[in-house]
Amino acid sequence: MARFKGLNYRRPAYLLILMNLFGFGLLFVKNSYDTKMLYVGAGLLGLFLILYTIIVLCRMGDKFIALMACMLITIGVLLLCRIDLSFGIRQIVWVAVGGIAFFVAYLVYYHIRFWDRMWMVYVILGTGLFLATLIFGKTINGARNWIAVGNVTVQPSELTKILYIMFLACYYSKAWDKPLGRITPKWGTLMVTYLFIGFLVLQRDWGTILVLFAIYIFMTYVYEKNYGFLLMNIAAALVVAFLGYRFLYHIQVRVSTWLNPWEDISNTGYQITQSLFAIASGNYFGRGLGNGSPGYIPEVHSDFIFAAVCEEMGVFGGAAIILLFFLIAYRCFKIAILAKDAYDKAVCFGLTLMFAVQTFIIVGGVIKLIPLTGITLPFVSYGGTSIVVNFVSLGIIQAISAKEERHGGEKGGR
Amino acid sequence: MADKQEKGYSQKKRMLHILVVVCLMFLSLITYLLYFNMFEAKEVAGNPYNKRQWEDERFVKRGNIYDRDGELLAETVVNGDSRTRRYPKGNLYSHVIGYYSRVYGKSQLEMAYDKELLGQGDITLSFQELRSGYNLNLTIDHDLQQYAYQQLGGRKGAVVALEPQTGKVLAMVSCPDFAPEAAALEKNWNTIVEREDAPLLARATQGLYAPGSTYKIATAAAAYDTGRIAETFEDTGTFTQGGMKVDNYGKKAYGEIGLKRGFELSSNFVFCTLGYELGPDKVKETAEKFGVNKEIPFDISVSRSKIQYKKIEKEDAALVSIGQGQLLMTPLHVAMMGASVANGGKMMRPYLVDTVTTVSGVKLSATKPDVLYQSMTEDCAAYLDDLMQGVVKNGTGSGARISGVTVAGKTGTAENETNKDHAWFVGYAPAEAPSIAVAVLLEYDGGAGGSNAAPIARRVMQKYLNSMR
Numbered sequence: 001m002a003r004f005k006g007l008n009y010r011r012p013a014y015l016l017i018l019m020n021l022f023g024f025g026l027l028f029v030k031n032s033y034d035t036k037m038l039y040v041g042a043g044l045l046g047l048f049l050i051l052y053t054i055i056v057l058c059r060m061g062d063k064f065i066a067l068m069a070c071m072l073i074t075i076g077v078l079l080l081c082r083i084d085l086s087f088g089i090r091q092i093v094w095v096a097v098g099g100i101a102f103f104v105a106y107l108v109y110y111h112i113r114f115w116d117r118m119w120m121v122y123v124i125l126g127t128g129l130f131l132a133t134l135i136f137g138k139t140i141n142g143a144r145n146w147i148a149v150g151n152v153t154v155q156p157s158e159l160t161k162i163l164y165i166m167f168l169a170c171y172y173s174k175a176w177d178k179p180l181g182r183i184t185p186k187w188g189t190l191m192v193t194y195l196f197i198g199f200l201v202l203q204r205d206w207g208t209i210l211v212l213f214a215i216y217i218f219m220t221y222v223y224e225k226n227y228g229f230l231l232m233n234i235a236a237a238l239v240v241a242f243l244g245y246r247f248l249y250h251i252q253v254r255v256s257t258w259l260n261p262w263e264d265i266s267n268t269g270y271q272i273t274q275s276l277f278a279i280a281s282g283n284y285f286g287r288g289l290g291n292g293s294p295g296y297i298p299e300v301h302s303d304f305i306f307a308a309v310c311e312e313m314g315v316f317g318g319a320a321i322i323l324l325f326f327l328i329a330y331r332c333f334k335i336a337i338l339a340k341d342a343y344d345k346a347v348c349f350g351l352t353l354m355f356a357v358q359t360f361i362i363v364g365g366v367i368k369l370i371p372l373t374g375i376t377l378p379f380v381s382y383g384g385t386s387i388v389v390n391f392v393s394l395g396i397i398q399a400i401s402a403k404e405e406r407h408g409g410e411k412g413g414r
Numbered sequence: 415m416a417d418k419q420e421k422g423y424s425q426k427k428r429m430l431h432i433l434v435v436v437c438l439m440f441l442s443l444i445t446y447l448l449y450f451n452m453f454e455a456k457e458v459a460g461n462p463y464n465k466r467q468w469e470d471e472r473f474v475k476r477g478n479i480y481d482r483d484g485e486l487l488a489e490t491v492v493n494g495d496s497r498t499r500r501y502p503k504g505n506l507y508s509h510v511i512g513y514y515s516r517v518y519g520k521s522q523l524e525m526a527y528d529k530e531l532l533g534q535g536d537i538t539l540s541f542q543e544l545r546s547g548y549n550l551n552l553t554i555d556h557d558l559q560q561y562a563y564q565q566l567g568g569r570k571g572a573v574v575a576l577e578p579q580t581g582k583v584l585a586m587v588s589c590p591d592f593a594p595e596a597a598a599l600e601k602n603w604n605t606i607v608e609r610e611d612a613p614l615l616a617r618a619t620q621g622l623y624a625p626g627s628t629y630k631i632a633t634a635a636a637a638y639d640t641g642r643i644a645e646t647f648e649d650t651g652t653f654t655q656g657g658m659k660v661d662n663y664g665k666k667a668y669g670e671i672g673l674k675r676g677f678e679l680s681s682n683f684v685f686c687t688l689g690y691e692l693g694p695d696k697v698k699e700t701a702e703k704f705g706v707n708k709e710i711p712f713d714i715s716v717s718r719s720k721i722q723y724k725k726i727e728k729e730d731a732a733l734v735s736i737g738q739g740q741l742l743m744t745p746l747h748v749a750m751m752g753a754s755v756a757n758g759g760k761m762m763r764p765y766l767v768d769t770v771t772t773v774s775g776v777k778l779s780a781t782k783p784d785v786l787y788q789s790m791t792e793d794c795a796a797y798l799d800d801l802m803q804g805v806v807k808n809g810t811g812s813g814a815r816i817s818g819v820t821v822a823g824k825t826g827t828a829e830n831e832t833n834k835d836h837a838w839f840v841g842y843a844p845a846e847a848p849s850i851a852v853a854v855l856l857e858y859d860g861g862a863g864g865s866n867a868a869p870i871a872r873r874v875m876q877k878y879l880n881s882m883r
Contacts, residue, residue: 218432218435221428221431221432222425222428222429222432223425225424262461265461265463266463273461273463276450276458277458277459277461277463277464277465277466279447279450279451279455280450280451280454280455280456280458280459280464281459281464281466283451283455284451293465293466293469296465296466310447315447315448315450315451318447319444319447319448322440322443322444322447323440323444325440326436326437326440329436329440330433333429333432333433333436336429337426337429337430349429349432353432353436356436356439356440359440360439360440360443363443364442364443364446367443367446367447367450368450369442369443369446
């Protein structure tokens with residue numbers, strides 16, 4: 001294992017350390033030498049170093065995915081601290097919780113071997129979460145997808161994404177092949193997909209709908225031999241989308257503000273135009289960390305954080321974030337392709353798609369490439385549930401990667 | 415087993431397809447981001463709803479604007495955190511300096527010189543201290559501007575006065591105008607926008623009009639170029655060609671006349687015949703020599719004068735030669751055309767901002783006069799000078815005569831889509847050593863340029879010449 005001794009795993013970590021030093025150092029100076037900034041930076045860096053050291057020392061598979069996620073978190077926390085220090089501090093707490101969740105997910109996923117037999121559990125859990133949201137849910141920003149637990153609000157739909165992927169993987173790994181009554185697994189997955197989407201429509205969580213459906217379509221493309229089923233699904237989606245556009249005011253507004261947000265700047269087009277103003281003001285290299293005005297952008301700490309990144313770090317900064325996501329997706333793809341176990345392969349593939357599609361939807365929405373649907377930017381946006389769930393997904397991918405690395409050609413663990 | 419192998423293979427392949435799709439998705443994000451930044455960002459960032467534009471001003475006292483003698487035309491009054499942009503001369507400069515409103519943005523010089531007025535590019539050591547922006551010193555002569563405004567007397571139109579040798583704008587009035595101070599503007603905006611006479615249109619720089627007979631200056635230059643100045647024409651009063659009929663003003667027939675006399679009497683017959691015979695190419699070439707179809711670089715935005723034909727026929731060339739047809743020009747451009755004759759054929763680049771200075775009076779930049787086009791040869795300019803003197807001495811432009819001063823000029827009465835003609839006059843004085851060139855446009859005036867526009871030009875020139883003594 002010569003590569004454990006070389007610079008191979010250290011050099012990228014230096015970049016992360018540098019980014020933290022410069023970033024928080026700058027904020028420290030900019031905020032009239034507020035020492036809190038330094039503590040926050042040190043705390044965050046400490047967390048990353050612990051995380052990374054454990055990953056390297058325990059040989060937990062791919063080392064760079066988590067490192068790149070840490071870089072994304074750094075950029076996110078830097079902006080959050082700059083927008084409102086209290087957001088930054090809470091985010092770091094969530095990163096700590098997420099870090100623990102990462103290792104828990106890693107260990108649990110690594111050691112339990114009957115994930116592929118539990119499709120029923122995923123469906124019931126997912127449905128339960130949806131029902132709980134509908135009954136106890138709170139409406140925040142037009143989407144009824146929050147539950148208050150004590151004084152923390154959680155977004156169960158984030159968690160259902162993972163459940164849904166694990167459920168899909170049961171069928172696609174052929175572990176679930178017995179029909180339930182008259183329903184074959186193939187149609188079963190289809191029904192569950194539309195059931196979940198139906199729940200999400202009730203919650204008006206269009207972003208998550210897009211993510212789930214894209215995962216379903218991509219997985220169908222990979223696993224279904226003939227294209228008939230896939231085409232049928234796409235056709236159905238087009239019909240549903242068209243009907244939605246015809247009859248749902250929500251969707252009409254989104255499409256029309258996407259086509260021409262300038263018509264109604266002060267009202268429906270407000271969010272997207274504020275986002276575009278921020279990006280346009282940033283130019284190529286940005287106005288500099290701390291020099292921009294992210295305060296004008298609504299929801300800047302969660303959905304619109306990418307616009308703030310573009311304003312302060314420039315379009316090149318934004319492109320760097322997109323490239324980081326691409327690299328994460330690429331390495332995850334590699335793990336999925338190399339994984340020997342069919343279930344692991346499908347889960348890893350699904351989670352990869354989740355990251356990729358989610359990034360595309362929110363970044364595309366914020367820059368007005370596609371209609372805007374509110375969803376968090378993984379690892380960058382503020383949000384406890386989002387951070388923890390993304391860390392859990394990462395933990396699962398890490399476990400799959402570790403199995404591959406340790407057992408090599410053998411059938412991993414199972 | 416073999417089947418499974420084969421299936422596994424295609425599965426991997428399809429996963430790679432998805433990887434390619436994901437690649438393309440990310441690539442499209444980056445491409446669109448770069449595209450947006452290259453082609454759209456500038457306009458988006460300048461949108462008045464972008465609050466960032468006003469941020470700098472919290473620490474800046476926007477610069478003042480003065481006329482060439484130091485008369486205050488615009489200032490910012492600071493009262494605690496509030497900033498009020500005041501225009502002591504009221505509506506007079508609404509189409510030159512423009513407005514400055516948080517709701518409707520900025521226009522004219524306020525927009526074009528925003529950076530200078532905010533004093534950007536300055537290194538500041540402290541963020542909290544109130545900084546002063548730079549002052550603009552205009553080439554405008556406030557007394558002349560005021561006088562020209564009075565002469566227009568509320569009629570719709572424009573007066574532009576230039577210094578022929580430099581291109582300095584001495585006065586530039588457009589009417590109707592509006593109250594430019596932000597409070598008034600924001601209160602009256604809807605009324606202003608909906609008014610049929612379009613007070614927001616800066617007629618001098620952005621109004622496009624048929625130049626009418628003033629354009630015969632360019633046609634005469636083309637005639638001089640092609641050596642046709644010695645010819646005589648048999649003026650029947652009506653130019654007829656292929657179903658098209660053009661009458662002289664007042665349907666007069668002048669009989670046998672030369673080019674000079676035709677110019678003085680503004681004979682459409684003579685100039686249509688010339689244009690028809692010169693042909694479309696020569697007519698278009700001449701127009702472009704004078705800057706038609708080209709952008710005029712200026713401190714505030716100017717509409718492009720243009721010949722709007724897809725394909726220009728010989729009949730069209732005849733019409734363009736008398737400043738009708740699809741030829742449209744701005745009053746500023748017509749003034750520049752007159753000024754170029756006064757300046758030996760050199761059309762100078764017009765400018766409004768003479769110098770930019772700091773509060774303490776340090777000169778940061780000064781505009782240097784610059785030749786925009788050599789629109790004609792010096793000989794040709796001398797010939798035209800003679801023609802234009804003739805117009806005032808014993809032609810249609812007698813209304814512009816000033817006792818003791820030789821005035822040169824050209825009248826124009828331009829037909830348009832209504833039955834009320836535009837009245838034009840362009841001229842300069844004194845002809846021996848021109849110090850001012852003036853163009854006057856009265857929009858939808860209904861009268862002749864010689865009787866309505868020329869006297870205004872005369873009074874403006876006289877006022878300026880008197881002030882120089």
